[in-house]
Amino acid sequence: MNAIEKQLYAKPRSNVYIYIISAILIGLIIGSVFVIDFESMGNSGWTIAKNILLGIVTPDLDLLLNFTTQGVMYLLLETIAIAFLGTIIGVLLAIPLAFLSASNVVPKPISWITRLLLIVIRTIPSLVYGLMLIRVTGPGPFAGVLTIAIVSIGMLAKLFVDAIEDLDTSIFESMTSIGCTTFEKIRFGIIPQLTAMFLSIGIYRFDMNLREASILGLVGAGGIGAPLIFAMNSYRWNEVGSILIGLVILILIVEIWSNNMRNKLVRG
Amino acid sequence: MIEFTNVDKVYPNKVKALQNINLKIEKGEFVAVIGLSGAGKSTLIRCINRMHDITHGSLIVDGTDVGKIKGKEIRNFRKRIGMIFQSFNLITRTTVIKNVLVSFVPQLPFWRKMTGLFSKRHKLKALTALDQVGILDKAYVRVDQLSGGQQQRVALARTLAQNPDILLADEPIASLDPVTSKQVMDDFQRINQDMDMTVILNIHHVEVALEYADRIIGVREGQIVYDGPAHDVTEEVLDYIYKGKAEEVKQEMDEEGVYV
Amino acid sequence: MFDKIFPPEKIVLPNGKTVLEKRSRTPLLFIIVLLGTFLSIRFTNFDFNVLVKRGHEFFVIINDMIPPKWDYFPSIWQPLLDTIMMSILGSTLGSLVSIPVAYLAATNMIKNKVVVMVARLFLSILRTMPTLVSALIATFIFGLGTLAGTVAIFLFTLAYVGKLLYEQIENASLDAFEAMESIGMTRVQAFRYAIFPQVLPNYLSTSLFCFEGNVRYAAILGYVGAGGIGLLLNEGLGWRDYASVGMVLLMLAITVFLIETVSEYFRKKLI
Numbered sequence: 035m036n037a038i039e040k041q042l043y044a045k046p047r048s049n050v051y052i053y054i055i056s057a058i059l060i061g062l063i064i065g066s067v068f069v070i071d072f073e074s075m076g077n078s079g080w081t082i083a084k085n086i087l088l089g090i091v092t093p094d095l096d097l098l099l100n101f102t103t104q105g106v107m108y109l110l111l112e113t114i115a116i117a118f119l120g121t122i123i124g125v126l127l128a129i130p131l132a133f134l135s136a137s138n139v140v141p142k143p144i145s146w147i148t149r150l151l152l153i154v155i156r157t158i159p160s161l162v163y164g165l166m167l168i169r170v171t172g173p174g175p176f177a178g179v180l181t182i183a184i185v186s187i188g189m190l191a192k193l194f195v196d197a198i199e200d201l202d203t204s205i206f207e208s209m210t211s212i213g214c215t216t217f218e219k220i221r222f223g224i225i226p227q228l229t230a231m232f233l234s235i236g237i238y239r240f241d242m243n244l245r246e247a248s249i250l251g252l253v254g255a256g257g258i259g260a261p262l263i264f265a266m267n268s269y270r271w272n273e274v275g276s277i278l279i280g281l282v283i284l285i286l287i288v289e290i291w292s293n294n295m296r297n298k299l300v301r302g
Numbered sequence: 303m304i305e306f307t308n309v310d311k312v313y314p315n316k317v318k319a320l321q322n323i324n325l326k327i328e329k330g331e332f333v334a335v336i337g338l339s340g341a342g343k344s345t346l347i348r349c350i351n352r353m354h355d356i357t358h359g360s361l362i363v364d365g366t367d368v369g370k371i372k373g374k375e376i377r378n379f380r381k382r383i384g385m386i387f388q389s390f391n392l393i394t395r396t397t398v399i400k401n402v403l404v405s406f407v408p409q410l411p412f413w414r415k416m417t418g419l420f421s422k423r424h425k426l427k428a429l430t431a432l433d434q435v436g437i438l439d440k441a442y443v444r445v446d447q448l449s450g451g452q453q454q455r456v457a458l459a460r461t462l463a464q465n466p467d468i469l470l471a472d473e474p475i476a477s478l479d480p481v482t483s484k485q486v487m488d489d490f491q492r493i494n495q496d497m498d499m500t501v502i503l504n505i506h507h508v509e510v511a512l513e514y515a516d517r518i519i520g521v522r523e524g525q526i527v528y529d530g531p532a533h534d535v536t537e538e539v540l541d542y543i544y545k546g547k548a549e550e551v552k553q554e555m556d557e558e559g560v561y562v
Numbered sequence: 563m564f565d566k567i568f569p570p571e572k573i574v575l576p577n578g579k580t581v582l583e584k585r586s587r588t589p590l591l592f593i594i595v596l597l598g599t600f601l602s603i604r605f606t607n608f609d610f611n612v613l614v615k616r617g618h619e620f621f622v623i624i625n626d627m628i629p630p631k632w633d634y635f636p637s638i639w640q641p642l643l644d645t646i647m648m649s650i651l652g653s654t655l656g657s658l659v660s661i662p663v664a665y666l667a668a669t670n671m672i673k674n675k676v677v678v679m680v681a682r683l684f685l686s687i688l689r690t691m692p693t694l695v696s697a698l699i700a701t702f703i704f705g706l707g708t709l710a711g712t713v714a715i716f717l718f719t720l721a722y723v724g725k726l727l728y729e730q731i732e733n734a735s736l737d738a739f740e741a742m743e744s745i746g747m748t749r750v751q752a753f754r755y756a757i758f759p760q761v762l763p764n765y766l767s768t769s770l771f772c773f774e775g776n777v778r779y780a781a782i783l784g785y786v787g788a789g790g791i792g793l794l795l796n797e798g799l800g801w802r803d804y805a806s807v808g809m810v811l812l813m814l815a816i817t818v819f820l821i822e823t824v825s826e827y828f829r830k831k832l833i
Contacts, residue, residue, distance in 0.1 A: 430576065433575060
């Protein structure tokens with residue numbers, strides 16, 4: 035065996051590992067092809083697809099620019115209101131939970147229990163909360179607000195905890211040397227560090243909540259989702275088109291705004 | 303005036319950080335404390351404003367017996383002593399002026415502490431302090447956008463705004479490059495001369511210490527082994543302070559590119 | 563804009579120097595948030611009294627879920643499997659298709675601005691569309707069932723992975739790419755051998771992360787008839803059979819937890 039062949043066989047062994055993983059993956063994919071049922075697609079599918087596209091290209095402009103309670107503008111505003119209020123309540127609930135689960139603030143067992151609670155809250159899908167809360171408040175945007183608030187808690191608290199555990203405590207040393215009390219250290223050393231982070235996290239979640247709020251209407255929890263599903267069920271594709279256009283534009287605008295704001299907050 | 307009499311400092315883990323320190327520093331002196339890392343430089347400085355408690359002996363700072371005061375007295379006592387740190391210890395996410403204003407926090411009335419609104423008088427004082435270290439134009443810039451040297455000047459301004467009698471500095475230039483180190487050391491010198499403020503700093507760079515300080519204190523294994531004017535420091539003295547490692551320390555610094 | 567309406571305050575130092583202090587934005591921000599909250603409360607009929615009076619109902623439901631109905635398990639595992647398979651197929655196809663789309667959306671690969679813009683617009687619109695809405699549309703085109711759900715997941719994955727991938731391609735170093743082009747490779751070949759290896763670990767990690775999220779999404783797609791476990795959730799909640807809902811949620815939580823743990827393990831290995 036010459037040196038070149040030796041080098042050839044000396045190639046790291048991780049290949050076997052990669053082959054096994056790939057085999058498992060391919061097996062899973064092939065398996066899933068059998069599970070997915072392709073028969074369900076009828077001939078009408080293409081006609082409907084064409085109609086939907088036509089509807090989007092020729093939206094119902096009256097509905098889109100209508101400012102009455104039935105119009106897209108009003109519904110979008112309602113969706114924003116649901117997302118906004120939901121985010122505010124979510125933030126208010128998440129802040130104490132975040133402090134209770136920060137391992138550098140409370141004893142280990144308490145932080146552990148709070149974390150478990152947060153994981154449980156996060157696992158339940160938003161639609162389930164929506165359906166449950168409708169039983170409490172009746173259908174309408176109020177249920178949507180509560181749903182958004184609960185759904186946001188999990189992620190907000192988790193990101194808040196990261197911010198709290200990342201606090202720069204070196205400032206304490208210098209504040210001690212200035213002669214500050216503990217209260218003063220929290221007020222002028224911690225709060226300025228946290229507000230920028232918390233605001234940025236809140237804005238990020240508002241952006242996500244807007245998407246979340248737009249589908250809550252499907253279960254009757256207010257916002258633009260309900261009219262969308264009605265329009266679809268009655269094959270009014272022009273209305274579907276105008277609702278979708280309004281929704282996509284709104285979400286894009288909010289996303290751009292949220293990215294700008296967060297950049298400003300975090301980088302100054 | 304600062305007066306150490308037979309001061310010992312033992313850490314809870316039984317490490318003797320300072321042994322039998324006797325020292326007198328007059329108002330307006332510029333003192334550099336040198337020695338190997340772990341020799342007790344930092345402990346010595348931190349005893350002066352009671353960031354560390356002393357175990358035995360007495361330490362009198364401007365008539366106050368530092369070992370005997372407690373609680374609110376300590377906080378009031380600390381207001382008269384400024385301190386600068388190696389890592390600047392600033393709130394990086396807010397503006398420069400807000401960092402400087404922190405030095406007025408202990409004297410604010412309660413409602414101002416809650417709202418975080420500072421009076422015009424305090425703002426003027428803070429801006430004046432920033433002007434003294436030459437970064438007035440950065441007053442409303444966020445700290446994380448400044449260079450290391452500028453950040454150390456913000457820390458210096460914060461201390462000046464406190465209007466202290468004594469300025470302590472714990473390795474103030476250890477995380478700065480040679481050029482900015484020189485600027486910061488010049489600031490210290492100017493403050494010492496113009497405002498007649500006592501400056502005590504511990505420092506890793508011997509050359510810098512010898513160039514700027516009037517008086518050198520050599521610390522070795524928790525004891526003072528040299529105390530005298532900077533121009534009397536000879537190779538032998540340095541060799542003794544650094545346990546014969548003076549050459550190594552120097553070499554290390556050449557590698558870091560220190561030339562001031 | 564703000565500085566024009568509220569001009570900065572001029573502060574004169576004792577030594578005659580002047581500084582401009584910009585007015586604080588905090589009060590304005592505070593008023594906007596307060597006003598927004600007030601309007602939102604009006605808009606959404608938020609009523610604290612209802613919450614106080616009927617809030618306990620929510621916990622009654624949760625109480626009904628515990629203990630879950632264990633013997634419901636046999637009817638759960640098939641839809642659960644469907645959900646997972648939908649996510650796997652949709653995520654895999656989505657990640658694969660995202661490569662050419664991301665290539666077309668990267669400004670350093672494609673010099674034609676129109677192509678880049680169209681590709682980006684396509685990705686943005688897909689990303690903006692909530693998964694449930696695309697699933698709903700898919701059920702109209704592909705009929706009720708798992709295919710519709712797979713399509714919805716495919717579209718979301720394509721948009722999400724595509725966006726992150728084109729950003730990574732744009733940040734990749736072009737040195738090797740230029741060298742390969744200079745030895746006579748086409749741009750696509752050079753991309754394959756110079757850029758793709760650079761972005762591969764991140765790409766795989768992003769795809770895995772997206773897959774994790776997709777399992778959660780897939781779980782609710784059944785609500786609009788797009789197959790999987792969501793259908794059971796819908797039925798259980800509709801019939802107020804909360805013990806069964808509890809069982810479904812428990813199984814879902816275990817599945818999501820397992821998948822996240824495995825996927826997180828591989829993602830850590832990749833980076």
